[in-house]
Amino acid sequence: MANVQFFLSLLCYNFLLSSPVRASDSLLSPKGVNFEVAALMLVKSKMVDKFLVLSGWDINSVDPCTWNMVGCSAEGFVVSLEMASTGLSGTLSPSIGYLTHLKTLLLQNNQLSGPIPVEIGKLSQLQTLDLSGNQIDGEIPSSLGYLTHLTYLRLNRNKLTGQIPSFVANLTGLSFLDLSFNNLSGPTPKILAKGYSVKGNSFLCNPQTCEGDSKPINGTGTGTTVPPGKSNRKRWIISLAAGVSCTFVISVVLIVCGIHWYRSRLLFTSYVQQDYELEIGHLKRFPFRELQAATGNFSPKNILGQGGFGVVYKGTLPDNTMVAVKRLKDPNYTGEVQFQTEVEMIGLALHRNLLRLYGFCMTPEERLLIYPYMPNGSVADRLRDSCRERPSLDWNRRTRIALGTARGLLYLHEQCNPKIIHRDVKAANILLDESFEAVVGDFGLAKLLDRRDSHVTTAVRGTVGHIAPEYLSTGQSSEKTDVFGFGILLLELITGQKALDAGNGQIQKGMILDWVRTLHEEKRLEVIVDRDLRGCFDALELEKVVELALQCTQSHPNLRPRMSEILKVLECLGQLENLEELQGGDNTNAEDPTACSFSRNYSDNHEGSSFIIEAIELSGPR
Known part of the structure; x- marks a missing residue:
């Protein structure tokens, strides 16, 4: 097995040194071995496949594009690996870095362990990376910061440790970054992603409040040593300051809530609808006025369609982007929290055959959803x-x-x-x-x-x-x-x-x-x-x-x-x-x-034991 892995590694290394012009010519070695097949087989060799979802992956194949959960470009390069919820365990091989045309890597909800290979930083075209819901440990590699085309990065619900790399925090192209529910520590850097979550990391602290090594909430771990006398005095000062701060914050909150309630009552019947100040993850919150202008004040001339959920209008945003604005019926069926939860769920469903949700608008009397405009209409x-x-x-x-x-x-x-x-x-x-x-x-x-x-x-x-x-x-x-x-x-x-x-x-x-x-x-x-x-x-x-x-x-x-x-x-x-x-x-x-x-026997009684995820084509957002 070691000899086979060495051979495959050598093939992949030679492939990386080459400058392919056409996939049909460049992907094959002189002996007819597909270099990307070799890379995929190395990835497979590090995984434990108890449900045999990778059984169709064959080293003797010259075309991995027919394999389960593998998507390819028109030129024959592997551009997507969609292996979510397939029961895979083991580790993610560093050989993943050989798939240099990869755009989508989905491995969420498996039992993978071990570290994230730094070689992922070689995937310069990667747009979507989801490793959430595994048992991956170690630190977040700084090499992820090289992925300038990355739009969605999810590493949540793992066992990651260490600090959040500044290279990752500085990725400006990210629509959403999820690092929640890990064991990350140290100061939280300024994150430039449009939407992000770092909750559930007890060891993280604000840069202004971090002293020495960061401490978890339960008080365990190492920190800066303080003499006993000074420690007691310091605790008293901190307790007093905390009490004053809490009293001040509560007072301010009560005042703000009162003002907000009074203001909302005054504006409730105003001609121009006012938006709730609500942010939902990576989705954009559109002002009602902007959507009014985009649709010609919801002119009947701009109606694209209507049905049980509401009326859809064609709109043009200030940057000349064409959108479809769905004005939902019965907006008061859901409150703020429920609307936020459900819209966020819809917004996270990303697939090339699903209509991507751009954003939303919410007022006391309106619920609107904004989608990309589809030029060829409906079927x-x-x-x-x-x-x-x-x-x-x-x-x-x-x-x-x-x-x-x-x-x-x-x-x-x-x-x-x-x-x-x-x-x-x-x-x-x-x-x-x-x-x-x-x-x-x-x-x-x-x-x-x-x-x-x-x-x-x-x-x-x-x-x-x-x-x-x-x-x-x-x-x-x-x-x-x-x-x-x-x-x-x-x-x-x-x-x-x-x-x-x-x-x-x-x-x-x-x-x-x-x-x-x-x-x-x-x-x-x-x-x-x-x-x-x-x-x-x-x-x-x-x-x-x-x-x-x-x-x-x-x-x-x-x-x-x-x-x-x-x-x-x-x-x-x-x-x-x-x-x-x-x-x-x-x-x-x-x-x-x-x-x-x-x-013809589809009895649901057997679905649990015979279920195997079929190949699907996931991709980044449209």
């Missing part, structure tokens, strides 16, 4: 757009939208902590960026507006035709509620019709699901395909996607697949499509199409 808009000679969503784009949506929902269900149930998955809530990539919007909003807990509530949120039967009848939602909505979305993508109106001249108005089930039994699936596609679709893919949609929309939630299983089927279809292209359309030697199917 629903594009499916109903019949004014073009060619449809803006061809068959390939529709299958990619399904794949991207599945990845976003999988992240919400299985990677977020706590998990998020969308409860209104439909074409209108799937947005399209400039490249027509699917971006799931409106996630997490149901809990913002519901009076009760999101899992059991009488306030059913959703759209008729998309709502799972158990949610409609009992008000109880789960991940399988979203799976049902995703199945209806698949049918929308195939037919181009609304869930409650398949009015394409073939049948009367009614439930699209019933219509598709009937034609599936009659083996006449070509009838359901959107006429705008003009026959340009893959018959084999159509059959598999319809079968998947019908599995997702079964009446009993336990019979529906999980999003991880759904994603596996969709990714398999994409692989078959690529294989057909390579073979010039002749798929006689292709993989067995049944390989893109899954077991």
